[in-house]
Amino acid sequence: xxxxxxxxxxxxxxxxxxxxxxxxxxxxxxxxxxxxxxxxxxxxxxxxxxxxxxxxxxxxxxxxxxxxxxxxxxxxxxxxxxxxxxxxxxxxxxxxxxxxxxxxxxxxxxxxxxxxxxxxxxxxxxxxxxxxxxxxxxxxxxxxxxxxxxxxxxxxxxxxxxxxxxxxxxxxxxxxxxxxxxxxxxxxxxxxxxxxxxxxxxxxxxxxxxxxxxxxxxxxxxxxxxxxxxxxxxxxxx
Amino acid sequence: xxxxxxxxxxxxxxxxxxxxxxxxxxxxxxxxxxxxxxxxxxxxxxxxxxxxxxxxxxxxxxxxxxxxxxxxxxxxxxxxxxxxxxxxxxxxxxxxxxxxxxxxxxxxxxxxxxxxxxx
Numbered sequence: 001x002x003x004x005x006x007x008x009x010x011x012x013x014x015x016x017x018x019x020x021x022x023x024x025x026x027x028x029x030x031x032x033x034x035x036x037x038x039x040x041x042x043x044x045x046x047x048x049x050x051x052x053x054x055x056x057x058x059x060x061x062x063x064x065x066x067x068x069x070x071x072x073x074x075x076x077x078x079x080x081x082x083x084x085x086x087x088x089x090x091x092x093x094x095x096x097x098x099x100x101x102x103x104x105x106x107x108x109x110x111x112x113x114x115x116x117x118x119x120x121x122x123x124x125x126x127x128x129x130x131x132x133x134x135x136x137x138x139x140x141x142x143x144x145x146x147x148x149x150x151x152x153x154x155x156x157x158x159x160x161x162x163x164x165x166x167x168x169x170x171x172x173x174x175x176x177x178x179x180x181x182x183x184x185x186x187x188x189x190x191x192x193x194x195x196x197x198x199x200x201x202x203x204x205x206x207x208x209x210x211x212x213x214x215x216x217x218x219x220x221x222x223x224x225x226x227x228x229x230x231x232x233x234x235x236x237x238x
Numbered sequence: 239x240x241x242x243x244x245x246x247x248x249x250x251x252x253x254x255x256x257x258x259x260x261x262x263x264x265x266x267x268x269x270x271x272x273x274x275x276x277x278x279x280x281x282x283x284x285x286x287x288x289x290x291x292x293x294x295x296x297x298x299x300x301x302x303x304x305x306x307x308x309x310x311x312x313x314x315x316x317x318x319x320x321x322x323x324x325x326x327x328x329x330x331x332x333x334x335x336x337x338x339x340x341x342x343x344x345x346x347x348x349x350x351x352x353x354x355x356x357x
Contacts, residue, residue, distance in 0.1 A: 001262070002264060005261075006260055006263040006264050007260070009263070010256050010260055010263075013256060013259070014252070014256055017252050021248055022243050043250030043312075043314060044290060044298075044311075044313055044314050044315075045312075047313050047314065048298055048310045048312075048313060049269050049296075051313075052300055052339040058299055058300035059298070059299045059300075059302070060298035060299065060300075060310065060313040061298055061299075061313045061316045061317050064313050064314060064316075065317045065320060065321075069317060072321065073321070076321045076324060076325065079325055079328065080325075080328050081323055082327070083328030083331060083332050084328070086332055086335075087331055087332050090332075090335045090336060090338075090339055091335050091338065091339070109296045112308075135299070136297065136299065138320075140320055140323075140324050151257060152259055152320075189250065202300075222324070226327070229328075229331045233331065233335065234333070235340070
């Protein structure tokens with residue numbers, strides 16, 4: 001019954017979406033353009049044609065995320081922070097510790113391999129977020145890679161487990177640094193997250209103003225935040 | 239079938255959204271519902287990226303392909319999806335933590351067996 005009802009609703013939705021894609025079938029012939037046809041808005045073209053001169057970064061997505069839409073990125077980081085806080089609250093309040101179920105340690109091969117690979121994963125994550133303005137990647141992607149390194153630690157070699165207090169401190173400090181960079185822009189030029197550093201030469205590592213700086217802090221924040229989420233979910237000791 | 243062929247990319251992403259919606263509506267296992275929410279998320283992300291795609295376009299990074307004269311795809315939906323993926327991860331993590339607490343309280347992940355929550 002429930003299944004049939006749901007299928008009927010979804011079928012209705014599918015037909016509606018299909019007709020929306022095809023465009024309105026009433027009205028004058030000239031107005032009958034499809035909703036999403038090949039005619040793209042020129043908004044993106046403005047960024048792709050001028051972002052390199054305006055921000056000094058070859059990666060247009062990075063300049064959109066950090067420079068043009070920096071405030072939205074700050075909001076996104078705040079959403080991630082709220083989710084991590086909510087998760088920690090849900091998992092740690094009013095909860096009895098299950099006693100006597102210490103997980104069995106991993107075998108020697110897994111343990112040694114994990115300890116060997118973990119620093120390399122951290123290095124790769126750092127490489128991704130330091131080069132965010134030049135290559136595909138950036139703070140969020142690099143942070144996710146760093147968090148995958150933490151996941152390996154939680155699965156394979158618990159003795160290398162990062163201290164939760166240090167993770168929380170790192171996360172708070174890098175979030176604060178993001179806001180401070182924005183406030184420096186406010187003090188220097190009158191707008192929040194203004195690009196107050198010199199653009200530098202194109203394709204150089206130290207170029208593109210505040211983009212690499214902000215991406216490094218975002219990388220630290222996302223990495224420690226997702227690492228903390230993984231630790232909470234895997235029942236790590238606090 | 240020319241409609242499906244013309245709008246293959248949109249058909250795919252809305253298909254993902256509909257499959258996810260079906261899972262959310264019909265399944266009673268909480269983990270499966272979280273997977274369904276993630277499928278909806280993926281479908282919406284795919285839709286946003288495919289709206290910004292330009293035929294034969296290259297990645298929005300100034301590189302050799304761009305210097306050879308190929309047009310770059312729209313960077314704005316890509317930046318938007320970058321945001322949406324991170325939000326999706328945090329939503330999934332929060333939903334899973336609710337599932338963990340529910341399992342501890344009721345001893346089951348089957349929503350039809352949770353007495354206070356039935357539809």
